Amino acid sequence: MNNMNAQLNLPPPLELTDFNQITSRLDEAINATLEPKLDALVGKQVLFSADEKQCSPMEGWESKNCFASINMIPAINEPSIVAAIDSSCVFIGETVEGTIYSAKCGVALSCMGKPLMHFKIGPMLFYINDDITSSSNIDERLWRFVLFDTATAKRMVRVRIERAIQNEVCKFLTNAIILVDGSLKRSVFEDRLNGFNNILRNCESNGNQLVGISKTTRLKILDQLASSLMRSKGACYIDVSAVVRSLVSNIVGKPLLAKLSNDGLVLRVDVLDESMESVGKLIVNDIIANGYPETLRLAHHISIFSTIDVTCLKGFILSKFGVREMMSEDIRAKLLGAFL
Known part of the structure; x- marks a missing residue:
């Protein structure tokens, strides 16, 4: 308390007027470093967050400054297999030298609006430590970051x-639509054998078409452009290549904002072909529910982990590798209270 008095230059004993003065000075300091600007909210449309999850307005934003050409997506009634791929990764545990992760991947196929098959790969276990650096074909500095950051390692x-x-999949399928979750862009985590360039070559060799679909975007300008699509009828798209390329690097292909069905949500869709043939075939050969391909939805659901999955993996590690389980505690709950 003595240190606090010296820092704030307040004579003891503190009285009510002194607390008012402290509050006033703190308010002034905060407003000086970051103005609230709440007066600018008057009359605005507001989309409130639901548990900090990213949402989109059902009727779109009122936009006066964003103008873009809306193009229709012609349906191409030609049989093509649609193969969707998605994966997930969870943190399982750690040792003093490394960390344990598990991953699952889901693959779903359809043709002419009918599901063909789906299957799950995994769960697979990985122990990430210094010993596998030499076989990872990844920059050593980046690998160090992977070792120490769980989110980066899972990515x-x-x-x-x-x-x-x-x-x-691109090697054994021909004339197919390969759906991937997310945008089409190169990653620093790719290995030489399965890099994006190799995937593109195999697609071209077998006549496959690669399409990337993103459920959300972090680019605010795209949300504004999406509003005009939401009010349009039928399957349609806006070419946003110029906007995306000015803000994001490593993009492959042509980024679009697209609505794949009349009542669908607007998604970010990346294609490699200028003719939009891949998307025209997609809306015929897949089931499009709420504007999202059913194969990609199914691939997502069969790749995610349940609590039982994680518990079983821990039991498998205990029985298979003779590890000794350490007692643990939630540091945040211990310090701040279990009710938080």
Whole structure:
């Protein structure tokens, strides 16, 4: 308390007027470093967050400054297999030298609006430590970051697994639509054998067409452009290549904002062909529910982990590798209270 008095230059004992003065000075300091600007909210449309999850307005934003050409997506009634690929990765545990992760991948196929098959790959276990640096074909400085950051490590595992499966699918399918979750762009985590360039070559050799679909975007300008699509009828798109390329690097192909069905949501869709043939075939050969391909939805659901999955993996590690489980505690809950 003595240190606090010296810093704030307040004579003891503190009285109510002193607390008012402290509050006033703190308010002034905060407003000086970051103005609230709440007066600018008057009359605005507001989309409130639901548990900090990203949402989109059902009727779109009122936009006066964003103008773009809307193009229709012609349906191409030609049989083509649609193969969707998605994956997930979870943190399982750690040792003093490394970390344990598990990954699953889902693949779903359809043709002419009918599901053909789906299957799950995994769960697979990976122990990430210094010993596998030499076999990873990844920059050593980046690998160090992978070792110490769980989110980066999970991203690396997903990229490598998805690229490997995408590459193999592109090899054994012909004249197919290969759907991937997310945008089409190169990653620093790719390995040489299954890099994006190899995937593109295999697609071209077998007549396959690669399409990337993103459920959300972090680019605010795209949300504004999407509003005009939401009010349009039928399957349609806006070419946003110029906008995306000015803000994001490593993009492959042509980024679009697209609505794949009349009542669908607007998605970010990346294609490689200028003719939009791949998307025209997609809306015929897949089931499009709420504007999202059913194969990609199914691939997502069969690749995610349940609590039981994680518990079983921990039991498998205990029984298979003779590890000794350490007692643990939630540091945040211990310090701040279990009710938080």
